[in-house]
Amino acid sequence: MRIYTFGRFCAGFLIVFSMLLSAQTSPNLEFATRQGVQNPQGNGPVYAASINFVKNVNNPSGNTFEAYQPNLKVDFRLVSQQYNSAVIMGCNINDTSIPVYPRINYIGTPANSDFTSSGAPIGQGISVSGNNGLTLFYNTSVLGSKSTTNTYQMADLMITFNRPVDNPILHIGAMGAFHNQLGMAGGFNLVDSNVPVSFTRVSGNNANFLVTATSIRNSSQHPNDVGAQSASGSVLVNGQGITMIRLRMSVRGDGGEPKWGPGSGxxxxxxxxxxxxxxxxxxxxxxxSPQFNDIVTITIKAKNNGASNNTGVSVTSLLPDGYEVLGASGTTGTYDVNTGIWNIGTLNDGEESNLFIQAKVKNMGAYTVTSTIAGNLRDPDWDNNRTSLTPQVSGRAVCYNDPNTQTAGIDSKFGITTLQRAGVGGGNWPMVRKSGHLVLESNMKGLVITRIPGEKLEDIKIPIEGMIVYDTTEKCIKIYSENQWSCFSTPACP
Known part of the structure; x- marks a missing residue:
């Protein structure tokens, strides 16, 4: 097995510095505002909203947001309302109109360390003053005189992505509220999804931010939106190819007041x-357009167009039998001649890696070289993950070369003649016919080689390079060369 290993070489301190930079930057897609990206600008009340993701180029250490293509959008819809306006976007107590898409710290006192963005270490990557969130108001005033110690289903939240995504993280801020002496807290339960999913708690402000495989809630005995009784944090949605999640929104009270009353939520x-x-x-x-026995260089370029650094990147490019790999060199990784797999490993956002394969053309014909690329992260555009090239390999004509006239050849030792001569006394024959295995001489007899109809040539199961027959169908001498039978008709190489 031949495996070619290659990579970048530089001074030791530069390698360490590069590794540190790579560890510090993990671009991802987040909720934030960016000029030119259409996201909700005004106030509610509304019952549906669309959010376009933006790219955080220096996650988790900073908040430099850029527009991202191909555009990734998520739609939110409130459905199955159990009461009139049970849950509202862009609304607060006493029917107050508020922003639909404010900064996370618009409500309560969540901290940066409560949250963890995708691709970031625990407690890093989300800024409560830089990132945005959709406002959702559990309008408990509609519960009126119902018991304040029960849990009530309010509505369902439909979350729909415009293309499949893997393992998104939900960032929930300020679960819990307090009205007069009544503590209350909204929560979520998983109802449905297009693929199997489950929840995992990533980070949170305290143990009150309680996450199970199917639920998210504030477990405080007396919930509030500030302090130790609040609940804020990040939840991983484990799943591949997610396009839809349906969450049931319910609210509970701590019994601090006999009624929910107006102005609560x-x-x-x-x-x-x-x-x-x-x-x-x-x-x-x-x-x-190479010819038989030419040496060519095949160049393969792998690129990560973003948004995120990718790991486990590999390219499969196995050259067909028409080529013999002589060597390979490139930017990073290893190339295995036998499997055709180029293991790149990590390919960061915007990075390109090149592979150069030197190969000898062995056969005539059209031999397609197909290369495909894949990594560990979801790829939003599969159309550019495959490339093919088909050089037209032309064969040099079946022919003979001019004899060697620069130096004397080796005497031929064996001959058959009908002219009654041999040896020195007979004209130095067959020695005078240089470099022959067998010399035939006659003025009345000819050489008869194997005669075979053209359709029977395939009966020769293992023809060898240089084999000669007479094709009685095409009426020509044929030579087997470059994996095919060709009429011997051109007495020179083109």
Missing amino acids: DLITLGISLLESDLSISSSISNS
Whole structure:
């Protein structure tokens, strides 16, 4: 097995510095505002909203947001309202109109360390003053005189992505509220999704931010939106190819008042972050019309168009039998001649890696070289993950070369003649016919080689290079060369 290993070489301190930079930056997609990106600007009340993700280029250490293509959008809809306006976006107590998409710290006192963005260490990557969230108001005033110690289903929240995503993280801020002496807290329960999913708690402000495989809630005995009785944090939605999640929104009270009363409710924020990586590949060849025995260089370019750093990146590019790999060199990784797999490993946002394969053309014909690329992250555009090139390999004509006239050949030792001569006294024959295995001489007899109809040539199961027959169908001498039978008709190489 031949495996070619290659990579970048530089001074030791530069390698360490590069590793530190790579560890510090993990671009991802988040909820934030960016000029030119259309997101909710005004106040509610509304019951549906669409959020376009923006790219955080220096996650988790900073908040430099850029527009991202191909555009990733998530739609939120409130459905199955159990009471009139049980849950509202962009609304607060006493029918107060508020922003639909404010900063996370618009409500309560969540801290940066409560949250963890996709691709970031625990407690890093989300800024409560830089990132945004959708406002969701559990309007408990509609419960009126119902018991304040029960849990009530309010509405369902439909979350729909415009293309499949993997393992998004929900960022929920300020679960819990307090009205007069009544503590209350809204929560979520998983109802449905297009693929199997489950919840995992990533981080939170305290143990009151309680997450199970199917629920998210504030477990405080007396919930509030500030202090130790509040609940804020990040929840991983474990799942591949997610396009839809349906969450049931319910609210509970702590019994601090006999009635819910007007002006009561729990206002929270909800944001999302995730990772995806648009890998692309292209290929070229140094000679698109090579001839038999030519040496060509096939160049394969792998690129990560973002948004996120990708790991486990590999390219499969196994050259067909028409080529013999002589060597490979490139930017990073290893190339295995036998499997055709180029293991790149990590390919960061915006990074490109090149592979150069030197190969000898063995056969005539059209031999397609197909290369594909894949990584560990969801790829939003599969159309650019495959590339093919098909050079037209032309064969040199079946022919003979001019004899060696520069130096004397070796005497031929064996001959058959009908002219009654041999040896020195007979004209130095067959020695005078240099470099022959067998010399035939006659003025009345000929050489008869194997005669075979053209349709029977395939009966020769293992023809060898240089084998000669006479094709009685095409009426020509044929030579087997370059994996095919060809009439011997051109007495020179083209």
